[in-house]
Amino acid sequence: MDTHRLLIFREVARTASIAAAARKLGWTQPAVSQHLRQLERQAGLPLVIRHSRGIRLTEAGTTLLRHADAIATRLHAAEEDMAALAELSAGTVRLTAFPSACAILVPSAMTDLARRHPGLEIRLAECEPPEAARLVAAGEADLAVLFSHDDRPPDHGPDLRLIPLADDPVRLVVPAGHPAATAADPLARLASTPWIAGCPSCAAHLTRTCAAAGFTPDIRHSTDDYVVVQNLVARDLGVALLPQLALDAYRHPDVHVLPLEITDRALHLLCHREALRIPAVTQAVRALQQTATARRRARR
Structure with missing residues (x-):
């Protein structure tokens, strides 16, 4: 053809x-x-x-x-290969990531890339995982940062490559001074408390977590914005589960954060298999992996 x-x-x-x-x-x-x-x-x-x-x-x-999408990606790979040969690893990476990754992981990786490879250009777009995966599958993005819960990796097509990146601990967020903050089993104290849920994946994870504790959460509010979530919690309008990445991006002074013995949220990179032939994409993957590793070490 x-x-x-x-x-x-x-x-x-x-x-x-x-x-x-x-x-x-x-x-x-x-x-x-x-x-x-x-x-x-x-x-x-x-x-x-x-x-x-x-x-x-x-x-x-x-x-x-x-x-046709695979061919478009391959042609983009050819263009970037030629640019890398002619301009010493020059190229463009179209990167997409969810909000808290955009706030914490991505800026550090972009700074590292700019220092080591000043010829590389990173173009960032903020997207939630389903939309980010669609952009990669359509050849409209080179690389996406995604998350998943409970060892359930994101759906991806046969032409795409999912690369494990890091674990992101999930925390319980309650108002400062809440009785659950000092309870041996804080979740059990929250069975009749209003809850704040996030995206569909996060809401499903919240429901499964509460079910394991023996109750169904009373979800009163829904928002993907971790700043809004913490403002609601601080005003005693509900409690929530938030990943550490979101709490590192913003921490309200009037909330209390508790660790939980539950599965961490998993972070992944998603790209087209052919995109890994593009030097700029390879460098971006490496920078994000190094940033995630440094952050994990700093938490210990």
Whole structure:
């Protein structure tokens, strides 16, 4: 199949519109439609179904899109390889991470990279793990920092590589002076207390943790913002579980933090397998690993 047409098809698939793809590519809509029809003839199968609001992919189109994403990543790898050879490890890394990682891990890694490889450019976008994984799978990000709970690694496709990064202890956060702060089994004292939950993954982890302690949490509030969580806790509007990374990023003076004997949150790096051939991505992975290792040693 023609690689150029595959990349045009990828743009049509990603925008779900021939017209939108044409605008993004700077082409006319008939030209894009013609390339799409020629690609369908080469494939021997319809790739899209046209409707009044754009297009949707057929099963064949969905399958071909996965290969088109891999080709786009491979082409990006080729560009970065050439830049590294010509400019001594020059290149760009499109990095995405969840908020507390953006606050703590990523800045240290970026500083280290800037010191050791001043030619590298890091472009950071803040995203929660599901969106970050989607960006990597689509070839729109090179590297993502993700988290998971209870030894349940994030879902990822066969073309992606999941790299363990670090453990992030989960803590119990209660108002200062709360009776649970001095209890032998603090969770048991909170069965009738309002709780604050975070993202769907964090809320599910909270529910499993409380179930193991013998109760179902009364979740009154939901927010992904660890600053908001601690402000709510400080005003005695609920209690919460927060990872150490979030507490390192911000610590309210009127909350009390307690360790728990539960599974830590696991941190991971996610990238396309082909992206590990890109020198800039390899350097970014190394910097994040070294930052995570230094942070773990500092906690001991």
